[in-house]
Amino acid sequence: MTSSALNHQRNCTGTSNGHAVYKSGSYQVVFTNDIDSSDLPVEVTLVQQPVSTSSQVQEEAGISTTGTLMTTDTADKEQRGQTRRVRSIARQDIDRPLLIVAGAGSGKTNTLCTRAIEMIKQGVAAETIMVITFTNKAAGELSERIGKLMEANGMKGASPPHSSTFHSWCYKLIREYYVKLGLSEAPDIVTEDGDLKLALHLGFVLLDDCHMLVQCETMLAIPPPDSGDGPGGQGMILKKDRLRRWDAVKAQATDRLDWQEPPADPAPDGGVEQNVRTKLNSTMLKSDFAAHSVLYHFLRGHFHRIRGLRDITARPLARPLHPPGHSGFAQSDAYYAYHLGFVQSSKTRGYLATSYDIQKRSMIEAYNAVLRMANVVDYDDMLAMANDVLKSPTILQITREKYRYLLIDEFQDLNTVQMDLVMLLQKDAGRVTAVGDERQSIYGFRGATCKSNFSRFLENFVDANMANTNNVPRSLVGSMESLVINYRSHRSIVDLGNIVATAVNTNSENLLTRLRVPLQVQPSVPMMPVVVSSSETAESEARLIAGKIRSLVHSRACQPKDIAVLFRALKLKRHRPSACLEIELLDLGIPYVIRGGASFIGGASVQNLLAPLRLMVDRTDDAAMRTCLSEFVPNIGPRFIERICAMEPDASGDSSVYGKAERVLDTKVLPKHARASLKQFMDTIGQWDQGIGEMTLQELVSTVCCEYAVDGLAMAMAELSITSARRSRSDGSGSEQNFGQKSITTMLRNTVAIFFSGRVQGAAAVKLRFKDSDMCSHAMLRAFLAYVSLMAGISKDTSWAGVDAVVISTVHQAKGLEWEHVFISNFNEGTFPMKYRGDPDAVTARLDRPVEEADSAEKNYYNEESNIAYVAITRAKRGLYISVIETNPFYGMARSSGVRAVPSRYLPVAMWPLK
Numbered sequence: 001m002t003s004s005a006l007n008h009q010r011n012c013t014g015t016s017n018g019h020a021v022y023k024s025g026s027y028q029v030v031f032t033n034d035i036d037s038s039d040l041p042v043e044v045t046l047v048q049q050p051v052s053t054s055s056q057v058q059e060e061a062g063i064s065t066t067g068t069l070m071t072t073d074t075a076d077k078e079q080r081g082q083t084r085r086v087r088s089i090a091r092q093d094i095d096r097p098l099l100i101v102a103g104a105g106s107g108k109t110n111t112l113c114t115r116a117i118e119m120i121k122q123g124v125a126a127e128t129i130m131v132i133t134f135t136n137k138a139a140g141e142l143s144e145r146i147g148k149l150m151e152a153n154g155m156k157g158a159s160p161p162h163s164s165t166f167h168s169w170c171y172k173l174i175r176e177y178y179v180k181l182g183l184s185e186a187p188d189i190v191t192e193d194g195d196l197k198l199a200l201h202l203g204f205v206l207l208d209d210c211h212m213l214v215q216c217e218t219m220l221a222i223p224p225p226d227s228g229d230g231p232g233g234q235g236m237i238l239k240k241d242r243l244r245r246w247d248a249v250k251a252q253a254t255d256r257l258d259w260q261e262p263p264a265d266p267a268p269d270g271g272v273e274q275n276v277r278t279k280l281n282s283t284m285l286k287s288d289f290a291a292h293s294v295l296y297h298f299l300r301g302h303f304h305r306i307r308g309l310r311d312i313t314a315r316p317l318a319r320p321l322h323p324p325g326h327s328g329f330a331q332s333d334a335y336y337a338y339h340l341g342f343v344q345s346s347k348t349r350g351y352l353a354t355s356y357d358i359q360k361r362s363m364i365e366a367y368n369a370v371l372r373m374a375n376v377v378d379y380d381d382m383l384a385m386a387n388d389v390l391k392s393p394t395i396l397q398i399t400r401e402k403y404r405y406l407l408i409d410e411f412q413d414l415n416t417v418q419m420d421l422v423m424l425l426q427k428d429a430g431r432v433t434a435v436g437d438e439r440q441s442i443y444g445f446r447g448a449t450c451k452s453n454f455s456r457f458l459e460n461f462v463d464a465n466m467a468n469t470n471n472v473p474r475s476l477v478g479s480m481e482s483l484v485i486n487y488r489s490h491r492s493i494v495d496l497g498n499i500v501a502t503a504v505n506t507n508s509e510n511l512l513t514r515l516r517v518p519l520q521v522q523p524s525v526p527m528m529p530v531v532v533s534s535s536e537t538a539e540s541e542a543r544l545i546a547g548k549i550r551s552l553v554h555s556r557a558c559q560p561k562d563i564a565v566l567f568r569a570l571k572l573k574r575h576r577p578s579a580c581l582e583i584e585l586l587d588l589g590i591p592y593v594i595r596g597g598a599s600f601i602g603g604a605s606v607q608n609l610l611a612p613l614r615l616m617v618d619r620t621d622d623a624a625m626r627t628c629l630s631e632f633v634p635n636i637g638p639r640f641i642e643r644i645c646a647m648e649p650d651a652s653g654d655s656s657v658y659g660k661a662e663r664v665l666d667t668k669v670l671p672k673h674a675r676a677s678l679k680q681f682m683d684t685i686g687q688w689d690q691g692i693g694e695m696t697l698q699e700l701v702s703t704v705c706c707e708y709a710v711d712g713l714a715m716a717m718a719e720l721s722i723t724s725a726r727r728s729r730s731d732g733s734g735s736e737q738n739f740g741q742k743s744i745t746t747m748l749r750n751t752v753a754i755f756f757s758g759r760v761q762g763a764a765a766v767k768l769r770f771k772d773s774d775m776c777s778h779a780m781l782r783a784f785l786a787y788v789s790l791m792a793g794i795s796k797d798t799s800w801a802g803v804d805a806v807v808i809s810t811v812h813q814a815k816g817l818e819w820e821h822v823f824i825s826n827f828n829e830g831t832f833p834m835k836y837r838g839d840p841d842a843v844t845a846r847l848d849r850p851v852e853e854a855d856s857a858e859k860n861y862y863n864e865e866s867n868i869a870y871v872a873i874t875r876a877k878r879g880l881y882i883s884v885i886e887t888n889p890f891y892g893m894a895r896s897s898g899v900r901a902v903p904s905r906y907l908p909v910a911m912w913p914l915k
């Protein structure tokens with residue numbers, strides 16, 4: 001018997017209105033099934049007792065409460081009281097430091113914005129105020145809130161304070177003072193998708209099998225044949241086999257990368273990617289020794305790593321690793337992600353400066369060297385370089401004058417370098433306001449130094465405005481305020497947040513634990529139940545959530561954009577945890593967008609199918625053409641694709657792969673059977689293109705699916721995860737294969753339907769006034785493809801901002817945001833928290849961990865995991881729906897194994913779904 005069932009037996013106390021009622025402590029658990037479809041899993045609703053848990057939690061924390069509901073008058077008074085309180089905090093001496101430590105939804109950001117307005121009211125020039133946060137979205141929200149407050153305070157039209165992210169502010173500084181960094185021109189920002197992966201790829205590409213590894217090692221250790229420099233360079237007699245091997249290395253590299261002889265001068269408009277290629281090409285071809293050695297180290301770092309990986313997984317790298325845009329890229333994406341993740345997190349944590357092992361160091365150094373050669377900076381560079389710029393006393397003075405007041409949101413997320421920047425700017429003046437919440441510290445894995453941020457603030461800004469009341473030694477206190485009322489959420493959501501926040505055994509009693517008080521709710525806030533549901537599988541969970549979303553949207557309780565579904569992670573190996581939900585939402589015609597992870601619709605199986613359509617709107621889309629060649633043209637493999645790519649551009653300079661494929665048909669470069677298949681493909685695309693204007697978009701998409709959907713099936717099965725693929729639908733569609741194919745086809749057809757539905761407010765379809773009965777045009781097709789990219793989380797196109805769609809997001813990406821209704825998927829052990837694997841690389845090494853706590857890595861890890869649960873819960877304003885899956889599909893708990901998944905430890909036992 002499961003523990004939830006035990007709990008069921010223990011607590012059942014009778015029935016009420018047809019529902020079984022269970023009591024546990026101060027909870028009332030109502031066993032209900034209020035969802036229309038009878039085959040849905042049973043849902044359990046937690047309703048708190050009238051004298052709510054708020055009072056219990058507050059009493060335990062020593063906070064008195066009457067626990068009674070207030071009248072409207074009282075609520076108004078309460079509201080006015082809070083407004084006064086926020087103002088009084090905001091007005092505290094603006095020239096002195098202020099630290100506000102408070103829980104989720106308690107108005108920290110609000111208070112920060114109000115303080116900026118107070119500063120302007122008191123005569124501070126707006127342009128000397130800098131309000132700073134972490135993400136563009138949060139910075140945008142800050143601007144919006146400040147704008148509204150300015151309007152409310154009669155300052156409409158006046159110039160607002162600067163609001164920026166740390167990174168964009170640092171980048172501005174670097175661009176202004178790049179000469180001080182010894183750079184000849186201002187660096188560009190490396191692009192996540194292209195350049196970073198390319199930098200790593202340049203190492204990988206030569207190393208995709210053992211044979212090549214050995215060759216690279218040998219060949220790169222000696223200068224190439226035409227070298228005049230380097231050790232043993234001049235006059236060195238190279239044996240014939242070595243010469244041959246060198247040519248072989250170069251030939252393979254040429255094949256893989258479209259390696260070209262570098263032009264005399266890099267094309268000025270060639271872009272960052274071209275520059276990286278050109279410079280590294282020349283290191284190979286011209287054998288400039290210094291650059292050659294950089295490449296050598298770069299490669300060395302990688303193949304040690306790759307060998308290590310190979311040992312761990314005991315799997316050879318069977319597939320070549322492909323550059324972004326190459327048709328095989330999706331498969332190798334995981335490798336890039338792994339290596340990029342490693343390099344970036346290592347840089348952030350500053351391993352380079354510590355005694356990290358030599359291979360890893362050389363890998364990072366080499367990676368940095370590639371970026372420097374291309375004169376691009378990544379996000380870590382921006383911070384470190386800004387710190388370097390500010391080492392100049394003159395620049396520091398100018399910058400301090402320019403930004404006299406600094407206001408920081410999400411203070412707990414600063415890393416050491418960001419904290420150093422704050423100190424550099426404000427240590428003497430102390431005109432700094434910081435707001436934060438230790439409970440929302442979830443970026444330890446990226447180097448955030450939460451605890452030391454607070455203590456550094458307090459130690460450095462000892463000039464206290466006022467002491468905190470929680471027995472914090474006055475000598476330590478800079479200036480603190482605690483906001484204790486949550487203005488965002490309904491009572492039961494706040495209660496659950498408090499339970500998660502207090503249930504966790506935190507580290508020893510420290511300053512912050514003394515500052516931490518449970519959140520209270522506005523007494524006037526009505527009580528809405530937190531809904532806990534239990535589903536058998538990921539598929540039934542998806543149906544349950546999608547069904548609930550449909551009822552919310554249909555009942556006009558809210559719009560799709562007021563709803564979020566939060567996942568702990570959106571990509572686990574090759575599984576896409578959101579895949580089932582995406583299918584269900586599309587089935588129901590509900591638009592969605594993905595934030596912070598990979599979606600099923602963004603995965604290779606669906607995106608490959610869109611490649612022919614992409615080609616139709618842009619024949620020069622080489623990535624789409626390569627995808628089509630490798631996925632949909634029989635008899636054409638990687639070798640033939642490279643032969644096509646190696647064709648010369650035509651007289652007009654057309655160097656597109658599509659153009660080359662057309663020309664290759666008139667040559668004997670490919671064997672007859674391959675040419676025949678290629679011709680058939682090109683004819684099909686040509687026919688479809690001619691058909692544009694004669695069929696609707698729906699017909700066009702259906703035609704493409706009919707022709708090609710079956711080809712991407714294997715990948716789709718993997719992405720849907722085994723359990724999804726095994727699902728047999730009630731419509732009797734039968735086999736796994738049918739299901740996969742049907743899913744993809746239906747998904748795309750449904751996506752088209754949503755595109756036209758007019759639901760996607762602010763979207764191009766609406767702006768351009770397309771109708772589903774219109775014949776498809778190139779403009780319509782382009783808009784549709786842009787929409788799919790947005791849904792998939794691939795696009796960063798801002799013209800789609802404000803799209804009315806359900807947000808599917810990771811918890812990390814949801815930080816600082818709020819929605820009317822929040823669903824949390826898979827609230828199981830193993831997901832919330834994710835299992836500690838004891839690997840400091842992967843999870844929890846933190847710079848702020850004192851030496852004596854070194855053995856408490858696991859404890860720190862689970863602390864941060866509980867913060868993640870806390871952040872997820874506290875994003876909800878009105879409705880919180882927690883879903884437990886009984887057979888957790890992502891952690892090997894297959895139903896057949898008989899192992900039942902356990903609800904998350906953060907869910908009080910009284911709330912466990914009963915079966």
Ligand SMILES: Nc1ncnc2c1ncn2[C@@H]1O[C@H](COP(=O)(O)OP(=O)(O)OP(=O)(O)O)[C@@H](O)[C@H]1O
Pocket residue numbers: 079082083086102103104105106107108109110111437440486487488815816817818874
């Ligand atoms: N004094 C107030 N009166 C009414 N509503 C408020 C007040 N302060 C904040 N709110 C509302 O409560 C919600 C949360 O506010 P805010 O985002 O400022 O909190 P926060 O402490 O920064 O939250 P988090 O740390 O979870 O991101 C917002 O919807 C905001 O409009």
